[in-house]
Amino acid sequence: MRLDLLKGMNEERLNRRAAILVTEIGGGEQRLVKAAALSEDPLAAALESALRTGKSGMVEHAGASYFLTVQVPPVRLVIIGAVHISQALAPIAKIAGLDVTIIDPRTAFATQERFPEAPVIAEWPDAALDRAPLDRYTAIALLTHDPKIDDIALLRALNAECFYIGALGSRKTHANRLERMRAQGFGEAALTRIHAPIGLDIGAVSPAEIAVSIIGEIVGALRKKPLRAEGQAA
Amino acid sequence: MLSTEDDILAAAQDWRGAGRSVAIATVVDTWGSAPRPVGSHLVIDGDGNFLGSVSGGCVEGAVVTEALDVIAAGAPKMLEFGVADETAWRAGLSCGGRIKVYVERLD
Structure with missing residues (x-):
């Protein structure tokens, strides 16, 4: 592998952009195809399908074998609300390999002492998310119970097509939430992407059990349904 | 700490940047x-x-040994490993699977 190709791969990953390294098995020819230039590649169809599943693998094309090293950005979890459930969710998510950030403008909650394992941002979600925008490789859990805080993040999450959006609250709370989102112009297709009440139905009671049900739901959203290719409509 | 695939490829770049010869096995x-x-x-x-x-x-x-050859020779190699062979003492997978590993030099 040429060093410049490896540098390119590492740079795309750092900037949270998908890319595929194509290696011809036999000849050893290699090229790096960035997500934005995918459609111009001779292997476009195979590359697009590989990007959707996020899985590396062999493909055959015109009598030659190629290995695709598929690189999609590291998966993040943004937790809105530095609450009790979040204190359990942050370490569990970290063990599961997610890059965790906690956002809560209420400074009494949002202290680093309560969350030794993940960065805590004591700001309103819009300010915090301006600096680190949501994207389709990000999961978001809305846990404050306060629409003033949660809704700001929910609007961003729907627009950014986060692969997982979970929201705490009863069915009644959620019905009200959906009404507010409809008023903002979101259609039913977008709204069905919100998981609420949040978490798998495993009868979770304690904050730690609820955190387990949330992480299970996030893993399901990540692994059962392929991530959509960049540039593809919702 | 667990090394992720990301850390590993970043390390490959750092190692090469520091002047070390490097092979990548996939x-x-x-x-x-x-x-x-x-x-x-x-x-x-x-x-x-x-x-x-x-x-x-x-x-x-076994992959490390082959990688040293690839670093010396420059041409990539495809390695295949199967079920552990009880009679011959050589590298194998006790789980019963088979894998193919592509080894290439970072130039």
């Missing part, structure tokens, strides 16, 4: 119950230091 195909998924990397330097994993420990020794 799992390109698996059959049966293979311990590491396709796309997993092992990065090896000219002194046999390595980072990452292609089999959870079963065949790393």
Whole structure:
């Protein structure tokens, strides 16, 4: 592998952009195809399908074998609300390999002492998310119970097509939430992407059990349904 | 701390940048119950230091040895490992799977 190709791969990953390294098995020819230039590649169809599943693998094309090293950005979890459930969710998510950030403008909650394992941002979600925008490789859990805080993040999450959006609250709370989102112009297709009440139905009671049900739901959203290719409509 | 595939490729770049000779091994195909998924990397330097994993420990020794050859010769190699052979003492996978590993030099 040429060093410049490896540098390119590492740079795309750092900037949270998908890319595929194509290696011809036999000849050893290699090229790096960035997500934005995918459609111009001779292997476009195979590359697009590989990007959707996020899985590396062999493909055959015109009598030659190629290995695709598929690189999609590291998966993040943004937790809105530095609450009790979040204190359990942050370490569990970290063990599961997610890059965790906690956002809560209420400074009494949002202290680093309560969350030794993940960065805590004591700001309103819009300010915090301006600096680190949501994207389709990000999961978001809305846990404050306060629409003033949660809704700001929910609007961003729907627009950014986060692969997982979970929201705490009863069915009644959620019905009200959906009404507010409809008023903002979101259609039913977008709204069905919100998981609420949040978490798998495993009868979770304690904050730690609820955190387990949330992480299970996030893993399901990540692994059962392929991530959509960049540039593809919702 | 667990090394992710990201850390491993970043390390490959750093190692090469520091003037070390480097080979990258990648799992390109698996059959049966293979311990590491396709796309997993092992990065090896000219002194046999390595980072990452292609089999959870079963065949790393053999891959490192082959990688040193690839670093010396320059041409990439495809390695294949199958079920451990009881009669011949050689690298194999006790889990019963088979894997193909592509080893290339970082130039």
